[in-house]
Amino acid sequence: MPLFHHKNKKQSDMSLHEGIRLITAVHSKSSISEQFRTLRTNISFMAIDHPIKTLALTSASVSEGKSTVTDNLAVVWAQNGQQVLLVDADLRRPTLHGTFDLDNREGLTTILTSQAKTINLNQIIQPSGINNLSLLTSGPTPPNPAELLNSQRMRDLLAAAKNRYDMVIVDVPPMLEVTDTQVIAHNLDAVVLVIKQGQTQKLGAKRAVELLKLAHANLLGYVMNDVPSDGSAGYGYGYGYGYGYSYGNDGDDK
Numbered sequence: 001m002p003l004f005h006h007k008n009k010k011q012s013d014m015s016l017h018e019g020i021r022l023i024t025a026v027h028s029k030s031s032i033s034e035q036f037r038t039l040r041t042n043i044s045f046m047a048i049d050h051p052i053k054t055l056a057l058t059s060a061s062v063s064e065g066k067s068t069v070t071d072n073l074a075v076v077w078a079q080n081g082q083q084v085l086l087v088d089a090d091l092r093r094p095t096l097h098g099t100f101d102l103d104n105r106e107g108l109t110t111i112l113t114s115q116a117k118t119i120n121l122n123q124i125i126q127p128s129g130i131n132n133l134s135l136l137t138s139g140p141t142p143p144n145p146a147e148l149l150n151s152q153r154m155r156d157l158l159a160a161a162k163n164r165y166d167m168v169i170v171d172v173p174p175m176l177e178v179t180d181t182q183v184i185a186h187n188l189d190a191v192v193l194v195i196k197q198g199q200t201q202k203l204g205a206k207r208a209v210e211l212l213k214l215a216h217a218n219l220l221g222y223v224m225n226d227v228p229s230d231g232s233a234g235y236g237y238g239y240g241y242g243y244g245y246s247y248g249n250d251g252d253d254k
């Protein structure tokens with residue numbers, strides 16, 4: 001049963017079939033790539049007291065740009081010279097294998113359901129073709145994603161990945177439809193909320209923030225996705241980064 005109903009749901013299945021557009025890999029000098037670098041820098045600045053080595057971006061509902069922001073952020077992090085592992089933990093709408101054109105017969109779910117005593121990342125992690133960026137695709141879709149993500153094995157996997165990589169960036173489902181992200185949020189060093197301009201409902205975003213707080217997530221802030229960056233209507237991409245929330249006051253609508 002959905003946890004929350006909202007009117008403005010605009011589900012897009014394009015990235016499920018065609019993968020994510022990696023603008024940061026293709027046009028690393030573009031202003032959009034620059035905005036992703038700014039996002040990376042801002043997150044790094046927030047890690048001074050509490051190191052951030054595991055990070056997820058989530059959103060209130062489907063198709064708000066989580067995978068797009070997550071994957072492009074992982075690319076700019078790797079371009080900065082750090083060893084990055086990008087994990088597809090959206091076991092319901094996985095995209096990573098499609099984005100990098102990889103086999104997905106083995107992946108995260110293979111490790112989570114394995115009977116082996118130790119976590120062996122080596123066999124399952126795949127190279128991305130981008131320097132410093134390694135990938136763990138979702139693996140076959142299980143019947144019980146929330147249960148798998150809430151397992152001790154998932155915590156062990158994150159610990160092992162943290163040991164081996166400078167940064168582990170995790171693609172996760174939206175907050176309001178399923179509990180998957182709630183159950184892993186507190187096992188991650190930080191979470192950022194993606195808000196899609198003109199699509200995310202204020203109440204939906206507010207509820208997502210509440211759920212993240214209930215889950216004891218370290219919520220750093222939000223990313224505004226699809227902000228027209230050149231002022232022209234209809235311009236596709238644009239990312240802004242903000243801190244804090246202003247949902248308490250109706251006059252402050254984002």
Ligand SMILES: Nc1ncnc2c1ncn2[C@@H]1O[C@H](COP(=O)(O)OP(=O)(O)OP(=O)(O)O)[C@@H](O)[C@H]1O
Pocket residue numbers: 012014015016020021059061062063064065066067068069090093095173174225226227236237238
């Ligand atoms: N800033 C943007 N400008 C234009 N198109 C965008 C932007 N961000 C995302 N999209 C497009 O919107 C669609 C959904 O994006 P994406 O798959 O990243 O969202 P998601 O939140 O991961 O979705 P899901 O809930 O399926 O996991 C994709 O087709 C993507 O290319």
Ligand SMILES: [Mg+2]
Pocket residue numbers: 066067068090093095171
């Ligand atoms: Mg996605």
